[in-house]
Amino acid sequence: MIELLSPAGDMEKLEFACLYGADAIYIGGRDYSLRANAKNFSNEEIKIAVEYVHNLGKKLYVTVNIVLHNQELDGLKEYLLYLDSIDVDGIIVSDYTIMNLHKELNLKLELHISTQASITNYETALFYKDLGAKRVVLARECSREDIKKIKEITNLDLECFIHGAMCTSISGRCVLSNYCTNRDSNRGGCAQICRWEFERIDKDGNKTTEIPFSMTPKDLNMVSNIEDMINIGVNSFKIEGRMRSIYYIATVILTYRRIIDKIVNNSLTDAYTNYCLNILNRCANRESTPQFYNKLPGKDEQYFLGRQEVSNQDFLGLVLDYKDGVATIEQRNYFKVGDIVQFFGPDTETFNYKIEEIIDENNESIDVARHPRMIVKIKINNKLNKYDMMRIKVFDF
Amino acid sequence: MKKEKILINIEKLFDIEEYKKIGINNFLFAVDYFSIGYNSFKLDELKDLDCKKYLLINRIFNNDDVEKFKNIKEELKSFDGIIFEDIAVYNILKNSSINLIWNQTHFATNYSSINYWLNNLYSVVLSNEITKEEVSDILERVNKPVIVNVFGKNIVMYSRRKLLTNFNEHFKIENVNSVLLNESITNNKFDTFESEFGTLLFSDYFNIINYLKYFNNDNILYYLIYPKGLSIDVINNVINGDNVNKYNDGFMNKKTIYKLGEK
Numbered sequence: 328m329i330e331l332l333s334p335a336g337d338m339e340k341l342e343f344a345c346l347y348g349a350d351a352i353y354i355g356g357r358d359y360s361l362r363a364n365a366k367n368f369s370n371e372e373i374k375i376a377v378e379y380v381h382n383l384g385k386k387l388y389v390t391v392n393i394v395l396h397n398q399e400l401d402g403l404k405e406y407l408l409y410l411d412s413i414d415v416d417g418i419i420v421s422d423y424t425i426m427n428l429h430k431e432l433n434l435k436l437e438l439h440i441s442t443q444a445s446i447t448n449y450e451t452a453l454f455y456k457d458l459g460a461k462r463v464v465l466a467r468e469c470s471r472e473d474i475k476k477i478k479e480i481t482n483l484d485l486e487c488f489i490h491g492a493m494c495t496s497i498s499g500r501c502v503l504s505n506y507c508t509n510r511d512s513n514r515g516g517c518a519q520i521c522r523w524e525f526e527r528i529d530k531d532g533n534k535t536t537e538i539p540f541s542m543t544p545k546d547l548n549m550v551s552n553i554e555d556m557i558n559i560g561v562n563s564f565k566i567e568g569r570m571r572s573i574y575y576i577a578t579v580i581l582t583y584r585r586i587i588d589k590i591v592n593n594s595l596t597d598a599y600t601n602y603c604l605n606i607l608n609r610c611a612n613r614e615s616t617p618q619f620y621n622k623l624p625g626k627d628e629q630y631f632l633g634r635q636e637v638s639n640q641d642f643l644g645l646v647l648d649y650k651d652g653v654a655t656i657e658q659r660n661y662f663k664v665g666d667i668v669q670f671f672g673p674d675t676e677t678f679n680y681k682i683e684e685i686i687d688e689n690n691e692s693i694d695v696a697r698h699p700r701m702i703v704k705i706k707i708n709n710k711l712n713k714y715d716m717m718r719i720k721v722f723d724f
Numbered sequence: 725m726k727k728e729k730i731l732i733n734i735e736k737l738f739d740i741e742e743y744k745k746i747g748i749n750n751f752l753f754a755v756d757y758f759s760i761g762y763n764s765f766k767l768d769e770l771k772d773l774d775c776k777k778y779l780l781i782n783r784i785f786n787n788d789d790v791e792k793f794k795n796i797k798e799e800l801k802s803f804d805g806i807i808f809e810d811i812a813v814y815n816i817l818k819n820s821s822i823n824l825i826w827n828q829t830h831f832a833t834n835y836s837s838i839n840y841w842l843n844n845l846y847s848v849v850l851s852n853e854i855t856k857e858e859v860s861d862i863l864e865r866v867n868k869p870v871i872v873n874v875f876g877k878n879i880v881m882y883s884r885r886k887l888l889t890n891f892n893e894h895f896k897i898e899n900v901n902s903v904l905l906n907e908s909i910t911n912n913k914f915d916t917f918e919s920e921f922g923t924l925l926f927s928d929y930f931n932i933i934n935y936l937k938y939f940n941n942d943n944i945l946y947y948l949i950y951p952k953g954l955s956i957d958v959i960n961n962v963i964n965g966d967n968v969n970k971y972n973d974g975f976m977n978k979k980t981i982y983k984l985g986e987k
Binding site for chain 1 (some may be wrong): 784785786787788790795810813814815817824829830831833834835836837840841853854858861862878879881882883884885886889891893894895897903904905906907908909910912914921922925928955958975978980981982
């Protein structure tokens with residue numbers, strides 16, 4: 328089984344993840360889920376989400392991965408029974424109470440152990456297998472050899488992160504956020520303190536250097552290793568980012584969908600891989616590397632001074648309709664006549680296009696689409712599909 | 725606080741006799757290769773010591789570490805217990821006679837999960853990031869005595885990366901394996917240590933000894949102390965209730981939130 332697993336912070340993102348090629352989606356409920364400040368799904372929305380993905384032949388997993396305090400024990404059993412009753416395919420957990428309840432309540436949904444459990448060796452994985460786990464999400468600190476041996480010895484389903492932000496810490500082993508902001512990192516409140524700057528001081532509190540200390544990791548990117556990961560037995564290829572935009576989800580999922588399909592069809596080329604790397608790095612607006620897969624990350628896998636994360640303006644428009652050579656587009660960022668843009672979509676081969684004319688809702692020709700979410704029409708000979716996307720053309724394919 | 729229930733981390737072997745003089749007889753030792761963040765010892769150095777001896781095995785293992793740990797399995801039998809972080813330690817030793825103590829940092833935060841472990845092993849070390857009400861509730865509901873950190877420095881972050889080396893290499897400055905970091909917005913200071921196994925950040929010293937009177941002490945197996953560089957005189961003063969206001973009280977009165985807007 329090869330599964331491309333996408334995050335979704337709300338129903339719209341879930342729909343885009345499905346459309347752009349995910350085989351399975353993971354979401355969080357309003358309680359018990361890390362990323363507590365994402366929009367997340369109500370119980371009723373989870374039910375709708377299950378029906379939606381099952382109708383497409385895909386799977387839905389729900390993160391129930393906070394580390395519980397006493398107060399969260401109330402209502403937990405009822406929540407798990409509810410998720411089971413609406414046919415959620417699996418829950419992703421890190422707390423032993425939930426693992427125990429999975430067995431005690433005889434739940435039919437699969438038990439997946441979260442990356443928060445820091446699984447980096449086969450004995451730990453075997454422990455969770457004995458507890459009833461069908462799948463383990465390995466720590467991002469696992470090397471290729473770690474993953475291979477864990478698979479060989481445990482034969483568990485293995486889920487590995489392949490793309491997105493990294494924790495500086497081993498996931499689950501950090502409470503910097505608790506200390507600095509009183510927000511509980513293991514209950515979804517992480518304030519990402521590891522992306523802040525620190526002073527180096529002596530015991531009297533004096534700065535020992537003017538250079539701020541930072542420990543921010545670059546993102547994870549496994550584009551070049553997907554084929555190898557398939558060969559060593561990884562089953563589920565997981566994208567990080569339940570709080571990311573539809574553009575990010577669509578771009579990343581489609582990129583990995585095409586890579587996996589090309590690997591299966593034996594048609595992946597180095598040139599295509601390089602194109603994908605460029606697209607992904609641009610999309611996240613951060614550099615990315617394979618991190619721990621082949622070596623211990625060093626200075627080149629981190630950021631140091633003065634990094635500003637400006638928001639990405641690449642997403643220009645969402646195709647709402649295409650009829651008789653005219654695309655109806657919802658504007659997402661400024662574009663104008665003469666711009667060279669790129670269209671992409673799940674069933675649309677990526678192509679470049681120079682904008683010749685923009686027609687507004689009053690059927691008047693305009694030079695610039697400057698208003699957020701304004702609806703415009705553009706004449707395009709290439710056929711487009713609903714929910715294809717238009718972005719700035721930066722890289723040729 | 726009964727001194728016979730104190731379990732203290734040893735940084736230098738010659739401290740043991742001095743601690744014995746003030747009534748402390750239970751000692752916790754970090755072990756070469758299998759521990760991180762504390763001064764560690766070879767098992768051979770420890771096996772003949774005349775005292776209660778617990779081992780701190782707090783590294784996250786990879787597969788090679790698992791094999792190496794299996795190789796020392798027999799030598800572990802002469803110790804009174806093992807406080808472990810990686811669940812592999814439990815899985816390897818669960819059928820042995822060794823007293824195992826679950827110390828998955830930051831995870832022992834509710835009585836239900838703690839009781840799960842207490843049903844399967846000797847004891848549990850409570851997490852530090854819980855309030856006095858939560859500690860009290862847990863101590864009322866546990867089915868066996870547990871261990872409470874009462875004084876020292878908490879592990880705040882455990883990274884597999886060599887964060888100090890990476891920084892020093894990037895800026896081409898002299899490498900050191902220990903620095904004090906200050907987060908200037910919140911004024912939190914973190915002692916930071918790096919070894920070949922990764923980097924640990926520690927909190928400032930905390931002291932919750934004054935809160936023990938609110939707890940069911942019958943369900944406390946040990947009061948755990950990590951001196952982290954403090955002298956025996958200072959430790960003794962703390963144990964005797966002096967300098968209470970010199971140290972922070974951790975999360976005793978600080979309920980953490982996780983949804984913005986929550987009070």
